[in-house]
Amino acid sequence: MNVLRSLRHRPFAWLWTGQTISRLGDNLYRIALAWWVLEKTGSAVAMGTVLVFSQIPMLLFLLGLSHSAIRNLD
Numbered sequence: 192m193n194v195l196r197s198l199r200h201r202p203f204a205w206l207w208t209g210q211t212i213s214r215l216g217d218n219l220y221r222i223a224l225a226w227w228v229l230e231k232t233g234s235a236v237a238m239g240t241v242l243v244f245s246q247i248p249m250l251l252f253l254l255g256l257s258h259s260a261i262r263n264l265d
Contacts, residue, residue, distance in 0.1 A: 221245045 198204045221242065229238040 198207065224245065225238045225241045228241045229235065232238075
């Protein structure tokens with residue numbers, strides 16, 4: 192399979208594995224934090240607010256990078 196050919200290169204495979212584990216951990220942290228807020232407050236609104244605000248830094252970062260990438264293509 193051509194998609195997995197790049198994983199034959201050991202350094203790239205290690206990088207890909209590390210990034211995958213890191214992203215999994217980041218997402219589990221967000222879920223655990225929201226669940227903790229729900230348990231402590233009993234408020235689904237507070238839980239939703241935590242989930243929304245935990246996504247804002249990533250959204251801003253991605254928007255900034257996409258703007259920078261588009262500007263550099265011209």
